[in-house]
Amino acid sequence: MTWETFQVVADKVLAYGKTQAIDFAGMGEPTLNPHLPRFIAYFKGKIPTYITTNASALTPKNVERLIEAGLGTLIISYNGADAETYELMMGGLNFERAEKYIAHAVQLAQGRMRVVANVSVTRQTRPKLAEIRRRLNDLGIEKISFSLCHNRGGHLKGDGICDTPIPPRSIKQCDIFDYTLFVAWTGEVLACCHDLDGVGKIGNLVTQPLEDIVRYKEGLRGQGAIFPMCATCNDLYRFSGQANIAGTPVSEWVYALHADQSELANLYIAALRQRDALVEAQHAQTDQARSEAEQYKQQLAEVESRLAALEARAQRAEALVSAYEQGRFIRLVRTLKRATGQIVPRAEGQ
């Protein structure tokens, strides 16, 4: 990315005011861009910054530049516990040099910049995870995330390296799409960092307002996995919010994902199953309570209609009684009048 493109994009991001973090990562290696320290310094004190790096260019001089620029967190990709695995997983990068650079970076960063590591769990690294953790701890890195490998939006073919199962096709949830905005070096906004062919163009931050692009994305919230590279995407970050896990095929996919991996993974599966069972039990109880409430409502309606009928009958009876009483009273008055001679019998013929 040129300095000119960066400035246009960065000014829009700063004016927008809602961005929570900037991660200089994606396709390629951020430390190879000579403007990187300037990019980072532009956000200093305004938005937290991260870079994800393969450590190949982390010379002490470069690390010092990043610290001076105000970088918040340096994420180091570290995949292998020995030269053989590391060099295979990191595309030929040198294991010894990487360890030397990392150790030095940790020393320089002390109290001035966070240094963490990201390990991709592949067929090759899976048996060495404990050793990888130990090596990173020895290098001075405590915070390590182990992320299950994915096929980079279908670009990594075969299962020789990555055997993560493909999620059910029907699930369109994509937290990567919903919560991140991927800006390519041209300023174009792509649907995802896995869009290596640039086919999911959704805007251009050099020519368009950021608000328009955000609005377009919000229209697709919850169904972001609709672009060509999403068809076979198995990146777990798609489900990091886990909104759909309970009671959907995604839960089965998650179980398959962790099956046979480790004792810890089995504990995780057991916890997930327990949570699913609890959710199910809660739903069943809610359903039962709802149907009982419905039953009571019907019973109440029946009783109310019977009561209304009884009240109507009582009113009719009262009216009859009062009519009868009135008739009796009139008859009594007539009898009395007749007895006291107040009523003169009609003359015959009248």
Ligand SMILES: C[S@@+](CC[C@H](N)C(=O)[O-])C[C@H]1O[C@@H](n2cnc3c(N)ncnc32)[C@H](O)[C@@H]1O
């Ligand atoms: C795409 S890289 C780009 C930045 C930089 N070149 C690097 O290697 O760190 C960002 C992160 O994604 C990880 N990554 C790359 N391919 C992956 C895959 N197929 N599965 C899981 N993680 C992967 C890398 O290990 C790295 O930590």
